[in-house]
Amino acid sequence: xxxxxxxxxxxxxxxxxxxxxxxxxxxxxxxxxxxxxxxxxxxxxxxxxxxxxxxxxxxxxxxxxxxxxxxxxxxxxxxxxxxxxxxxxxxxxxxxxxxxxxxxxxxxxxxxxxxxxxxxxxxxxxxxxxxxxxxxxxxxxxxxxxxxxxxxxxxxxxxxxxxxxxxxxxxxxxxxxxxxxxxxxxxxxxxxxxxxxxxxxxxxxxxxxxxxxxxxxxxxxxxxxxxxxxxxxxxxxxxxxxxxxxxxxxxxxxxxxxxxxxxxxxxxxxxxxxxxxxxxxxxxxxxxxxxxxxxxxxxxxxxxxxxxxxxxxxxxxxxxxxxxxxxxxxxxxx
Numbered sequence: 335x336x337x338x339x340x341x342x343x344x345x346x347x348x349x350x351x352x353x354x355x356x357x358x359x360x361x362x363x364x365x366x367x368x369x370x371x372x373x374x375x376x377x378x379x380x381x382x383x384x385x386x387x388x389x390x391x392x393x394x395x396x397x398x399x400x401x402x403x404x405x406x407x408x409x410x411x412x413x414x415x416x417x418x419x420x421x422x423x424x425x426x427x428x429x430x431x432x433x434x435x436x437x438x439x440x441x442x443x444x445x446x447x448x449x450x451x452x453x454x455x456x457x458x459x460x461x462x463x464x465x466x467x468x469x470x471x472x473x474x475x476x477x478x479x480x481x482x483x484x485x486x487x488x489x490x491x492x493x494x495x496x497x498x499x500x501x502x503x504x505x506x507x508x509x510x511x512x513x514x515x516x517x518x519x520x521x522x523x524x525x526x527x528x529x530x531x532x533x534x535x536x537x538x539x540x541x542x543x544x545x546x547x548x549x550x551x552x553x554x555x556x557x558x559x560x561x562x563x564x565x566x567x568x569x570x571x572x573x574x575x576x577x578x579x580x581x582x583x584x585x586x587x588x589x590x591x592x593x594x595x596x597x598x599x600x601x602x603x604x605x606x607x608x609x610x611x612x613x614x615x616x617x618x619x620x621x622x623x624x625x626x627x628x629x630x631x632x633x634x635x636x637x638x639x640x641x642x643x644x645x646x647x648x649x650x651x652x653x654x655x656x657x658x659x660x661x662x663x664x665x666x667x668x
Contacts, residue, residue, distance in 0.1 A: 406418070491608050580663045
């Protein structure tokens with residue numbers, strides 16, 4: 335897909351229809367220079383446990399030229415379970431950029447969200463999309479709110495100090511599976527936050543198994559027969575880095591050092607060199623001070639966080655940064 339036909343044809347919009355995924359994948363790979371497969375698209379959208387496809391498409395003639403898609407999720411919001419959608423993969427064919435199509439599909443996706451009685455949008459736009467989400471002259475009526483930028487914090491492995499000997503049991507597995515006690519532990523780890531992804535069993539199995547094309551590992555730690563940690567992590571060979579995609583740990587500094595050293599040893603035993611650990615952090619996170627004390631420091635890489643309330647359930651506090659817990663796992667990128 336290098337050039338467009340029907341260059342004088344009016345742009346039309348509609349919701350996703352069965353079979354559109356082939357054109358969507360072709361456009362995605364062309365715009366982002368990626369290699370998404372149909373299986374990966376099916377995983378991201380059709381296999382989602384909420385079984386809802388929140389996708390608006392733009393066509394010039396019969397050719398797909400734009401998409402505004404979002405992934406349905408369930409969040410906990412101040413004790414209530416609310417319907418959330420995460421806007422992602424907004425894309426416009428390069429030959430059609432600057433013609434108002436981004437605004438057109440985002441407006442129609444916003445109308446779709448209202449019509450389907452969803453409660454909240456959480457999204458992580460890139461710099462170009464952020465300008466349009468926040469540009470008051472373009473979409474001032476849509477009221478999307480840029481609450482913050484969440485920074486990646488980095489710990490060089492060379493700076494990781496050994497942990498003192500502890501009576502804890504640490505298990506690392508590359509076979510991803512979850513049980514109810516994992517969900518219970520995650521929920522207990524989240525009880526100090528007001529807004530967070532609910533992470534049901536169905537969600538966890540879908541997000542970290544399936545056909546995502548990602549290669550996650552899972553770590554569990556126990557002390558006195560009580561679970562004290564659940565960590566999902568992923569290795570990136572180009573950067574030789576390990577992203578701590580989900581980091582649920584209710585423990586002291588020395589335990590966290592033990593977890594990180596265990597991951598380091600795991601890769602060394604498999605002849606894989608790692609240079610750093612990466613994690614998303616906000617200052618209000620429970621482990622923020624401990625991780626800084628261990629040696630994590632804020633990098634220059636950040637991710638925009640944008641939200642919008644669509645219902646009375648979420649209108650009070652949706653724009654309060656300190657209410658949220660967001661992890662790398664909440665993004666579609668990691």
